[in-house]
Amino acid sequence: MISLTARWVVVDIEGTLTPTSQVHVTLYDYARPRLGPWIDEHGDDPVVAGAVAQIRSLGGLSATATTDELVAVLHGWMDADQKIAPLKTLQGLIWQRGYAIGELTAEFFPDVAKRLREWKAAGLTLAVFSSGSVPGQIAFFSRTTDGDLRELFSAHFDTVNAGPKKEAPSYKAITAALDAVPSETVFLSDVPAELHAAAEAGWQTVGLARPGEPFADADFAPHPALASLEDVEIS
Ligand SMILES: CSCCC(=O)C(=O)COP(=O)(O)O
Numbered sequence: 001m002i003s004l005t006a007r008w009v010v011v012d013i014e015g016t017l018t019p020t021s022q023v024h025v026t027l028y029d030y031a032r033p034r035l036g037p038w039i040d041e042h043g044d045d046p047v048v049a050g051a052v053a054q055i056r057s058l059g060g061l062s063a064t065a066t067t068d069e070l071v072a073v074l075h076g077w078m079d080a081d082q083k084i085a086p087l088k089t090l091q092g093l094i095w096q097r098g099y100a101i102g103e104l105t106a107e108f109f110p111d112v113a114k115r116l117r118e119w120k121a122a123g124l125t126l127a128v129f130s131s132g133s134v135p136g137q138i139a140f141f142s143r144t145t146d147g148d149l150r151e152l153f154s155a156h157f158d159t160v161n162a163g164p165k166k167e168a169p170s171y172k173a174i175t176a177a178l179d180a181v182p183s184e185t186v187f188l189s190d191v192p193a194e195l196h197a198a199a200e201a202g203w204q205t206v207g208l209a210r211p212g213e214p215f216a217d218a219d220f221a222p223h224p225a226l227a228s229l230e231d232v233e234i235s
């Protein structure tokens, strides 16, 4: 058990709130066959057109690259779990639709919804910082096995509006956006390198070393590491 004093709580999603399999199996498998059709059907959407331009550039493709070639690059990034912005943008749009039409429902670790509700009720300001795109995050919290959790969060951050999760300036950007005090802000994540970056920005940090998750046996030092949000008291 750890007891902290803070006013702002920023949470990671994968491995912290939800099992990694929820993202890497459920959500990635949902997105995989829909990427090509989405690019073909929404090519006029400026967000999709921008993502396609970025995929061409980052994937070393020509301006005449086919949808199949674009999809092959996207699948390669997913197979390597490379959380690259245009991939996360397209995934987010596909997931947004999946939650809206009831084909997807987010599932959390059993301790999560109760703890987040308690922190919100205690007057803490909650925000999310995840590699998942902001629209994807909001859709994710809209339809969960614990109900619609969107009202819990005052702000959402991703690698586009904040920056890379393993770099301190991203946490400084979030501090500014929240009008927060670094020493009164806590970041909870399952990835030690993300906690190092948050600490470098002056934040308090808590590692989630959940049994069976990829980083369960990682070296979290100097950050405290716990197996459940039940073990984290914030007032
Ligand atoms: C609908 S949110 C999906 C989360 C996601 O796509 C992702 O990559 C999660 O990464 P995180 O930074 O939360 O570990």
Ligand SMILES: [Mg+2]
Pocket: 012, 013, 014, 015, 016, 189, 190, 191
């Ligand atoms: Mg994570």
